[in-house]
Amino acid sequence: MESKAIFASGCFWGTQYYLKKARGVISTIVGYTGGNKDDPTYQEVSTGRTGHAEAVEVTFDPSIISYEELGMLFFETHDQGQKDGQGPDIGNQYRSAIFYLDENQKEIAEKLVSALKNMSYPVATEITMATKFWKAEDYHQNYYDKKHAVPYCHLYMKKFFVPNRTI
Secondary structure (H helix, E strand, C coil): CCCEEEEEECCCCHHHHHHHCCCCEEEEEEEEEEECCCCHHHHHCCHHHCCEEEEEEEEECCCCCCCHHHHHHHHHHHCCCCCCCCCCCCHHHHEEEEEEEHHHHHHHHHHHHHHHHCEEEEEEEEECCCCCCCCCCCCHHCCCHHHHHHHCCCCCCCCCCCCCCEE
C-alpha cells in the first residue's frame, strides 16, 4: 500500500534530494501547490505572485517509513524558522510548509511543530490542507542527480532523537 505526502522547504531541488533518499520512499515529484493559478509554470511561480510554493510530492510505503519519520526528515533538512525563504532563496514560493492530505497528517505535523518549539527551535512552517499539486517542468525533476551536485540551501541536521528510528 502506498501513501502520499507533500512538503515544501525552499527550493524544491534540495527538498527532493533528501526525501528521495529515505528508505521506504517510492518516488518523488517536484511541483507547485498552495496557490491560486492553475497549471503554473516555473517562471510564474518564481515571481511570488501565484501563491504557490515549490513543493515535493512523496509517494512512500508506510510499512517501511512512517509519515512522522518523513516529517522529521523534512524538518531536519531545512531551517524551519526562516519565514518565506530558505538560505539565499527568498519569497513566499520558498516558504516552509506541510500540505496535509488528511486529518492524521495534520495532527502529526502539529505534533512535530510542538516538539520543535518545546526544544526551543523557532518554527515558521505553515500547516495547510493540500490543494491540487501541479508537476513542475521535466528539467526540474531530480535536478541534483542530473547535475551530479548537492543542495546549496539545504543541510541535514538531526533535531529529533527517537530510539530505533530508521532514518
